[in-house]
Amino acid sequence: MIPDRYTTRRIRARYIKALNAIPLPVRRTDPPDAALPIDLAGLPVLATETIDERPVQFSLVLGQTRLRLTFTGTRPSLIGSVVNLDTANPRLVIAEPAHTEWALANEPALIHHAVRTWQTNTSTGDR
Template sequence: MGVGRLAPHRVRAKYARALAEIPLPVRSFDGIDPTALTIIGEETIASRTVQFGLLAGTPRLWLVFTEEYPQVLGYLTGLANTALSNGGPELHITEPDHVGWARQSGHARQLKTAGLSAWQAAQRECEG
């Protein structure tokens, strides 16, 4: 490595941060109805409008597109981890058609940041 005696640890830490940024493709939630979601926020990311919604009985923040098909992008988990630098929320992509878009430079991070902001705003509103 040549950077110093802590170089392998730094390399591993950078690798772990890079892995945390990659959206995880998941196929376990086919058939989610976007109209059944309670929408708590909306954000435009890379010229696509993304809505953030909740579905009763599932501890996830769902991400759906307003003008793309298929509408469902996926969901965020780990919203209690508010520090994005410490892993923060995890983005799970349920629709294979959107994996390429979500993996483009910065999209996953923007989705996580916007989703976390929508989640926190909804919690502040609900808690008073």
């Protein structure tokens, strides 16, 4: 029989081993991969565009029809997301109140670049 003082350690060790064995779709690389950069949330960055003199990263949210928008070099970095990219009416969802004014002023450009990035990276190639 295992003494009680060792069971917690063994359970924790098994749990950590199981977590490490889970295949994640994207893992953060250090140094960043030049072919497929990864943002701070572990999402692949599909494009970086300069909008109103500020670089904005467009990251793919796996399994959803949206792109996550973040600033590079600005804290807080999260702007929000452009959702409904598979429809005719995509829209901007602002997640960070500190960037609300800037995001609303640049909403058409953010949506335009998100739609272009989405179409470029998700084309089905039907021929």
